[in-house]
Amino acid sequence: MLADPMRARIVELLADEELCTCHLVELTGARQTNVSNHLRVLRHAGLVQTEPVGRYTYYRLRPEALAAVAAHYRDLAERGTRPERGRRPCG
Template sequence: MSVRSDVLRVLADPLRAQIVELLAHESLCTCHLVEETGASQTNVSNHLRLLRQAGLVSAEPAGRYTYYRLNADVLKDLAAELSGLADIADERADTRRPCS
């Protein structure tokens, strides 16, 4: 029941977060992401690799293009974990362990 810190770490980068937001609205190929973010092609490709390895996005080759789509499930699982922690904290907001 520990937090998926690997997904968190991947999401923590600003450029990767931007890519995830863009992919949430529509599937895009690398060239689109390069245009939208203003980052270099190499940089975008490197970050896409990390996003792929974390399972956050899926690559769909189409000819010489590669379309990427967001895996919403991973995002939902993470949101559920965080929300669950917040709920636990709400229930036991007053609990305080005494110091020895």
């Protein structure tokens, strides 16, 4: 999900402040439909949450969700450095 450069950029922007779609369109240079689709993916993944403000919807990063993703990859990195890692024989 964060391997997509646009979604990664949106997460970076939301780390600093809450933004609405119009801000994200301006800051990324992407089309509104493209930004909205990426926000939907991030919302369904639980990385961002919304807050309606008048006729706009503001998005904010859910830091605890991002911390869980970071912890998962940190664990994978640690597993990769274990000296007892095995190697399956071929054939």
